[in-house]
Amino acid sequence: MSLFSIFKRKSSRQVAKDRLKILLISDRVNCSPEMMELIKNDIAQVISKYMKIDTTSMEIQISKTGNSVRNGKVTPVLYANIPILDLKN
Amino acid sequence: MSEVIVVTSGKGGVGKTTTSANVGTGLAEMGKSVVLIDADIGLRNLDVVMGLENRIVYNLVDVIEGTCRLKQALIKDKRHAGLFLMPAAQTRDKNCVTPEQMVKLIDNLKTQFDYIILDCPAGIEQGFQNAVAGADHAIVVTTPEVSAIRDADRIIGLLEANEIKKIDLVVNRLRQDLVRRGEMMTVEDVLDILGIPLLGVVPDDENVVIATNQGEPLVGKNSLAGQAFYNICRRLEGKDVPFMDFNKNITIWTKVSGLFRKNLQEERV
Numbered sequence: 001m002s003l004f005s006i007f008k009r010k011s012s013r014q015v016a017k018d019r020l021k022i023l024l025i026s027d028r029v030n031c032s033p034e035m036m037e038l039i040k041n042d043i044a045q046v047i048s049k050y051m052k053i054d055t056t057s058m059e060i061q062i063s064k065t066g067n068s069v070r071n072g073k074v075t076p077v078l079y080a081n082i083p084i085l086d087l088k089n
Numbered sequence: 090m091s092e093v094i095v096v097t098s099g100k101g102g103v104g105k106t107t108t109s110a111n112v113g114t115g116l117a118e119m120g121k122s123v124v125l126i127d128a129d130i131g132l133r134n135l136d137v138v139m140g141l142e143n144r145i146v147y148n149l150v151d152v153i154e155g156t157c158r159l160k161q162a163l164i165k166d167k168r169h170a171g172l173f174l175m176p177a178a179q180t181r182d183k184n185c186v187t188p189e190q191m192v193k194l195i196d197n198l199k200t201q202f203d204y205i206i207l208d209c210p211a212g213i214e215q216g217f218q219n220a221v222a223g224a225d226h227a228i229v230v231t232t233p234e235v236s237a238i239r240d241a242d243r244i245i246g247l248l249e250a251n252e253i254k255k256i257d258l259v260v261n262r263l264r265q266d267l268v269r270r271g272e273m274m275t276v277e278d279v280l281d282i283l284g285i286p287l288l289g290v291v292p293d294d295e296n297v298v299i300a301t302n303q304g305e306p307l308v309g310k311n312s313l314a315g316q317a318f319y320n321i322c323r324r325l326e327g328k329d330v331p332f333m334d335f336n337k338n339i340t341i342w343t344k345v346s347g348l349f350r351k352n353l354q355e356e357r358v
Contacts, residue, residue, distance in 0.1 A: 011271030011272060012272045012273075013268070013272060013273055013274050013278065014271070016234075016278075017274055017278050017281075017282070019235060020235055020238055020239065020282055021282065023235075024239065024242050024282065027239065027242060027243060028242070028246070
């Protein structure tokens with residue numbers, strides 16, 4: 001460890017605080033499974049207008065790992081994994 | 090008008106039972122009539138912390154099932170005339186009681202006591218639902234650790250969903266030496282994250298272990314934790330008791346003057 005990194009080392013207090021803040025974002029936004037199902041169906045419907053998708057194996061989830069930062073705060077990200085069976089156009 | 094307080098935390102082992110015992114005892118010391126209810130059916134411990142384990146005949150489940158009268162399950166405290174314990178059943182489980190039955194039980198107790206304090210089990214299942222059902226005030230106990238704070242956040246969400254209007258925080262087992270070294274979150278950090286009003290800060294104190302060994306709550310006694318619990322009781326009674334400033338810069342002068350002001354500081358935890 002270089003001398004520089006000793007000075008740069010975050011205190012474990014700060015590490016704990018930062019980890020908690022990010023962790024609680026995803027804990028708090030976790031929608032109910034019913035709501036996630038509704039969102040999933042709506043997305044599937046819209047996408048289906050333009051291309052043929054595999055609705056049975058599509059997945060959506062809310063996550064904090066997107067590194068989406070706004071005003072210095074980490075915001076949660078909605079991920080959708082939608083397998084395309086056929087591009088209509 | 091009696092106040093029904095549930096002491097909860099989500100995570101186990103952060104000090105719910107210790108807090109319940111000390112807050113109940115402290116309020117009784119102030120002349121209030123208090124009943125402590127151990128809502129942790131199957132894993133009761135409030136009786137041993139209070140030192141009343143040898144006096145149990147009937148318990149909460151007996152009252153709810155009608156095996157005994159309400160009065161028969163209330164154990165009188167050794168020292169305080171106005172303090173009673175309703176122990177949990179040890180050989181039953183949480184599912185043998187419903188939230189509706191708990192509300193009914195609490196309604197009966199409301200006519201006799203100023204404070205009804207429920208020691209909630211860890212977790213968010215049936216036992217939690219039973220304990221919060223009749224409460225109008227919640228004390229969330231946490232330690233300044235990531236796991237305890239995460240669970241506390243979840244519990245706060247569930248308390249809000251259960252329409253508990255008043256939710257206060259007790260930060261337990263604060264290690265001031267670690268905070269000074271930057272190796273433990275400060276009370277301000279915890280408040281910043283959880284966003285609920287602070288009711289009290291209890292420093293990590295070996296006297297808590299000693300008191301539990303002896304089955305005698307240490308509230309009001311000459312120890313940091315004892316003073317901290319007493320201050321929590323005073324705040325519950327509506328008194329404005331200032332918090333100790335844990336963020337103070339430690340210089341040689343504050344250390345020296347601190348030696349002389351030790352008693353004064355203990356007043357303010």
